[in-house]
Each structure stands twice: as C-alpha cells, then as structure tokens.
Amino acid sequence: MKSNAEYIDHTYSYLSLRKTVGWIGILLPFVLPLGAIVVFGEDTIRKNLSVYYYSGMRDVFVGALCAIALFLFFYKGYDKWDNRAANLAGFFALGIAFFPTVQSGPYNIYATIHLICAALFFTILAAMSIFLFTKSKPGPTKRKLIRNKIYIICGLVMIASMAGVLIFLLFFARKKPESAFIFWGETVTLIAFGISWLTKGGTLYPDKKVSR
Numbered sequence: 001m002k003s004n005a006e007y008i009d010h011t012y013s014y015l016s017l018r019k020t021v022g023w024i025g026i027l028l029p030f031v032l033p034l035g036a037i038v039v040f041g042e043d044t045i046r047k048n049l050s051v052y053y054y055s056g057m058r059d060v061f062v063g064a065l066c067a068i069a070l071f072l073f074f075y076k077g078y079d080k081w082d083n084r085a086a087n088l089a090g091f092f093a094l095g096i097a098f099f100p101t102v103q104s105g106p107y108n109i110y111a112t113i114h115l116i117c118a119a120l121f122f123t124i125l126a127a128m129s130i131f132l133f134t135k136s137k138p139g140p141t142k143r144k145l146i147r148n149k150i151y152i153i154c155g156l157v158m159i160a161s162m163a164g165v166l167i168f169l170l171f172f173a174r175k176k177p178e179s180a181f182i183f184w185g186e187t188v189t190l191i192a193f194g195i196s197w198l199t200k201g202g203t204l205y206p207d208k209k210v211s212r
Contacts, residue, residue: 018201026194130155154196
C-alpha cells in the first residue's frame, strides 16, 4: 500500500503536469511572434501560428506541440474516457506538428491534414473542459463548482473562437489574405485552453493545498 508521502508526491506530479500544459498553451502565441521579432528581426505578426513553422521559431513551435502531446499521453483523469480523450488529443497535437501547413497559396495534402488535426485537437480539448473536467464526486465543494464554471466558460470560448476562425476561412480569407484574424482567434483558443488546464492543475480555486 502506498504511503501518504508517495500519494502526495504523485498528486503534486499530476498537478504540475496539468499546469505545464496550461502554461505552454498560454505562452505559445506570445513566444512565437516575440521570438521572431526580437531574435530573427521580423517586423510584423504572421497571419496564423502555424506559419511560424517557416520562421526561425520552427523548433519552438514543433517542440511545444510535442511537449503538449507528451503531457497529454501521460495525463490520467477520472476514468477511461478522460484518458482516451487526452491520448486522442495528444495524437492530433503530433499531427499538427508533423504535417505543416503551407506558407502561402492553396492547401496541399499536408496542410489539409494539419487543419483537420488542429480542428479535432481543439474540439477534443473543448469537450474535455466542458464534459470531463466538470465531473466530480457527490457533494462537490463550492470551489469545485466555481472551477466547473471556469471549465465550461473556457470550453465555450474555445468553440466560439474556432467557429470564428472557420467562418473567416470560408468567407473572408481570400478577400483578406494578409489578415491576422486567424492568429488572434488561435491565441484566444490557446489562452482558454491554458486557463482550463491551469485550473485543473490547482492554480485557480483549489480545494485544499496538500501539505508535505
């Protein structure tokens, strides 16, 4: 039987894992353009996050996605559906990383796979936030109820942002090829994703700190 110290160590490990995923999500849309501008001399924000694959920040972009995928593979939730959803999201994160979009012009097969993986990745994460993170034991605490509201809001924001990006791609992308609308839509989606996982990691409204 595991000792209390071992249990506490595992608890901190899982919480740290969730926090790490959250911080990567929040920081990525800021690190990529800032690094490209400060380190590599670019003078503007690119039209979406995926085209930073063709910048000096390629390794950061791919590395961050691979790190998120790895953390999702190791994530353990309440039940098998929680775990399966995380594994599936991790798989699509790798798809985003290893099937780059086009830098410009019409989509090729790789860009199409990239777009599908991105859509499924964020859809699964939004569903996890709304339906899986909100699960709890009978008699949830007041803080758990507050966290559930945060999860639901984050999931809905992710869905709304993705819908906005889809509408832009379908009706406005050709008219405004240099617009950074997709970049900002992706940024909002990643921030909502990050806040959801930071909350899951005990950063916002934790029930009780585990003493060591």
